[in-house]
Amino acid sequence: MATAARRGPYFCGIDAAMDVVAGKWKSLILWELHHHGIRRFAELRRGLPGVSEKMLIQHLREMEEDGLVHREVYREVPPKVEYSLTEHGVSLNVALASLGEWGTARMGRIGAEKISGDVAATARR
Amino acid sequence: MATAARRGPYFCGIDAAMDVVAGKWKSLILWELHHHGIRRFAELRRGLPGVSEKMLIQHLREMEEDGLVHREVYREVPPKVEYSLTEHGVSLNVALASLGEWGTARMGRIGAEKISGDVAATARR
DNA sequence: CGGCATCCCCCACGATACTG
DNA sequence: CAGTATCGTGGGGGATGCCG
Numbered sequence: 001m002a003t004a005a006r007r008g009p010y011f012c013g014i015d016a017a018m019d020v021v022a023g024k025w026k027s028l029i030l031w032e033l034h035h036h037g038i039r040r041f042a043e044l045r046r047g048l049p050g051v052s053e054k055m056l057i058q059h060l061r062e063m064e065e066d067g068l069v070h071r072e073v074y075r076e077v078p079p080k081v082e083y084s085l086t087e088h089g090v091s092l093n094v095a096l097a098s099l100g101e102w103g104t105a106r107m108g109r110i111g112a113e114k115i116s117g118d119v120a121a122t123a124r125r
Numbered sequence: 126m127a128t129a130a131r132r133g134p135y136f137c138g139i140d141a142a143m144d145v146v147a148g149k150w151k152s153l154i155l156w157e158l159h160h161h162g163i164r165r166f167a168e169l170r171r172g173l174p175g176v177s178e179k180m181l182i183q184h185l186r187e188m189e190e191d192g193l194v195h196r197e198v199y200r201e202v203p204p205k206v207e208y209s210l211t212e213h214g215v216s217l218n219v220a221l222a223s224l225g226e227w228g229t230a231r232m233g234r235i236g237a238e239k240i241s242g243d244v245a246a247t248a249r250r
Numbered sequence: 251c252g253g254c255a256t257c258c259c260c261c262a263c264g265a266t267a268c269t270g
Numbered sequence: 271c272a273g274t275a276t277c278g279t280g281g282g283g284g285a286t287g288c289c290g
Contacts, residue, residue, distance in 0.1 A: 008237030010228070011173075014152045014221055016237060017228030024263070027139045041272055048136075052264055057273065078271045079270080088231075095227035096139055102220035103135070103142030109213075112133030112141060149283070166252055177284055182253065203251045204290085 004062040017095070020066050025051050026059050027096065030085070033069070034093045038084045049115065068092060129187035142220070145191050148184050150176050152221065155210070158194070159218045163209045174240070193217060 068089035074080040193214035
């Protein structure tokens with residue numbers, strides 16, 4: 001069963017926000033959806049090298065439950081499902097922007113490498 | 126041995142930032158140190174109800190290794206150790222501010238409760 | 251006071267296989 | 271294509287006890 005966020009009680013706002021973003025891939029899913037607007041399941045998979053099918057769907061479901069992601073199902077053959085950010089999800093991404101800049105600066109500071117596009121999934125421990 | 130951040134490679138800045146903040150209490154430690162400036166070990170413990178001694182010291186060491194926290198040891202009897210944020214740690218906290226506001230807003234949205242205590246009580250705007 | 255050492259548990263996460 | 275189902279595991283994290 002998907003657990004999603006524990007929904008409190010929290011120590012403070014950061015605690016509540018981290019709860020929703022906790023999970024190995026959630027912030028990356030946010031990032032991916034933010035930059036592409038709408039993405040199909042397979043597109044998301046390709047955008048997140050190394051993610052397993054199971055974790056991707058699980059995180060997506062939890063984020064949907066938390067009101068961050070919208071899931072649109074098209075009853076066709078072959079199946080087609082589109083994921084996008086809700087208003088709430090967009091606002092979270094905006095709030096994450098400054099953190100992203102900090103992280104980028106830190107990467108330069110410590111000389112960390114960046115995973116570009118479809119470079120090896122194995123790069124990630 | 127403490128692992129601290131994996132130090133890359135990363136997908137993006139958010140990835141790098143989340144890596145450093147990942148851990149059940151790290152963001153809360155940041156918050157606590159930010160609002161009190163300098164704190165002794167026992168003070169931090171009291172400010173984070175529920176944290177175990179082991180996790181607190183482990184997270185503090187990792188954050189020190191990541192350059193976020195400064196550890197000042199006084200060779201006295203009884204022992205005295207003071208923790209504070211480095212410049213880098215302060216900048217991370219600044220970057221976390223907007224996320225904290227988002228989380229606070231979300232708490233209202235979903236009707237989550239707040240853990241009352243030193244951390245929450247000292248939060249002011 | 252401020253740690254470090256140990257034991258142990260749970261579950262987030264991964265791998266694999268199958269389905270509408 | 272977009273999922274389910276199931277099993278196994280690593281390590282994050284809790285509890286407890288000892289030490290300078």
